Amino acid sequence: MNRGPVQEKKDNNDIIDVNQNDKMLITGHRIYLFSMVIFVVAVLGYLVFSGISYYQVKIEERFFHPDYLRLKPSGIWGHGLGIIGSLCMIAGVATYMIRKRNRKLHKVGVLKHWLEFHIFLCTLGPILVLFHTSFKFGGLVAVSFWSMVAVFISGIIGRFIYIRIPHTIEGRELSLSEVRKMNTGMDESALERRIERLKRMQELFRYWHVAHLPFAIIMLVIMLIHVAVTITFGYNWIF
């Protein structure tokens, strides 16, 4: 399996010289992160704000809500949210997987940033898809949805396991022996505990991979069926 991007400095206590150039990079990275967070929060906020009145209505009565034609799953907005959300997720998965697996591309950007972009698109996508469903979770596509939820949650969990594993600056995981060789000036017994934890994390992470990707594939397959059925019945959004 591939390794994730470089973990944050304050977490692994690595002492890295920080020159002026690095400072600018850090600032730029912060802007990059911040703008993505803001965008997601803004989109979420806007969707909640513009649709809360509709989404609170019981399923049987939504048809009579003035926003029905706009926010229903096949509505101009609802359908769009589904399409864009799906595209976000496909793009988020595809770019990250291609970057990570293609060695020719390993110099393109920092893997950690690609992961962050993957997290961004794959957070935004499910949010849009959630609003596409208009909180109606029924039928075949519900399997896709709940798979998506599983992938989403597993992604968050994975994110927190992942940061517990020491990585090279390029993001490659350090082996147990490499960690042992490192002179951190730490207490021997404390180091032993860390190494023990690292072992456990690596174990967990192996299982995590078994969950995250298959759910993503289930989600994708059913989503494709869902899209195919939709198009078959003539629901083409704006096209």
Add this chain to the structure above:
Amino acid sequence: MIKIVRYYISSFLMVTSIVAWAQLSPGELSTPHASLEGLSNCTKCHTLGSKISNEKCLDCHTEIKVRVNQRKGYHSSAKVYKKSCILCHSEHHGRQFQIIHFDTKTFDHNTTGYTLEGKHTSKHCRDCHTPANIVDQQLKKKKSTYLGLGRECISCHEDYHQKTLNEKCSDCHTYEGFKPASRFNHSKARFTLRGRHSEVDCIKCHEISSLNGKPFQKFKGVKFSSCANCHKDVHNNQFGQKCSDCHVEESFKKVKNSGSFDHNLTNFKLEGMHTGVSCQSCHKGSLTAPVKHARCADCHQDFHEGDFVNRNASYDCDDCHDVNGFKQTSFTRERHNEGSFKLVGAHLMTECSACHYKSLKWRFCRIGRACNDCHEDIHKSYLDSKYYPEANCLNCHSPENWQDINFDHSTTKFPLQGKHKEKSCRSCHQTRATSASEIRIIETAKLIDSATSEDLLQFTGLPSQCMQCHEDNHEGQFTNENVTNCSSCHVPDGWLVSTFNHDNAKFKLDGKHKNIECVKCHPLVEGDVKPYILYKTGKTRCADCH
């Protein structure tokens, strides 16, 4: 790696099982469409590649299709015609979804092509839209349908008139209510309502009865050729059946042609003076208002002011009067004689007014039956009341004639004898009026009996001496101390009949003296007033004569 591949295979198996279990439907169908659930049914409504088409809806909902094709009903209204069914009737919103979301309170019924007016507007939908009002047997089974009602009133309403009138209810009725039938114009009926007929309640002529066990008001076939078809003939056919000869429709009490009315057809025939009076004289108000007419006093004032009241319960003016005039009377003397005071003698010839008109007033009853109730007692103070107790004149007089006296003079101190019997009362009892009161009595007597002043007779206080009445033809030759006793020589049987005996005189007659005429010795000599026979000659000696 093999582990991972195995894992993926198991994952896919799981997914396919989920696919098999799950369905493509985005949500449950509503209850009416519940039978269409399932993958195999999608295309019953959906057309692949073009969402939902109206054709598929209408292929099932033929009742709507028929209506739309006929351009009738709500689905043909401008509001929804040719619009997509799904715009209103959405699906996949759960079993409980109201696929026909129908707000009965705000629904504009005009869009159905049948405008609700009047009472219809306040009805609930299901008051009319019930299976009972639906003719079509298929629609009748659909308990929630709003289809199937006819536009004709009788498709919902019972025909109260039971086909006796035409079926176009709106010719007479409005939506404001069955009653009143305000569109009905009675002037278009064969019987035009005029006068009071236009105010009277319909039910007065069009009675409510029962037909086929239901209440029924008859409007057609009501007889009206004669007034008596509806009205009671209060005259009991007394004036015939042509009411309009006298009555008008404005009011029964208003009468036309009163001049030509034959009053003699009534129970009160007009005769005599009654023919000349105006109707209003008796009919103070309406001409048709009943007028009491059994008794004259019902109209006429009692001229006699109750004089005859209580006399007789059935008393009425026509006992004495008739219709030819009040002043004439049918009361005859014969009828008077049927009463308690019979007219006989002079009373028969006396005018009524003599007794019955007193103090400028006619009085007929209780005027008294005693003579002096009418007659003046002219003998009062001239005749002792013992001769006519209680002033009853009939002791002496009779009604036949005042002058016929039936008085027994022997009851007096001076019984009549001889020539006295032959004399009229007046010969002795006549006297002269001397006082004012006597003159008045005489005047009254004149009025009553055409008497003269000489009629006043003195019946009382007369002396019984002869000289009170008789003249002394002897010029006082026999008067002794102012008293002349005639009876010493004369008797009442006659002046010449004498009880004188010459032998009782100073000079007795004998010899030749007995045969010579009296006048030889008693000559007629001249007196102061008239000549008289000298009886007391004073000559007793022969030489006085010889």
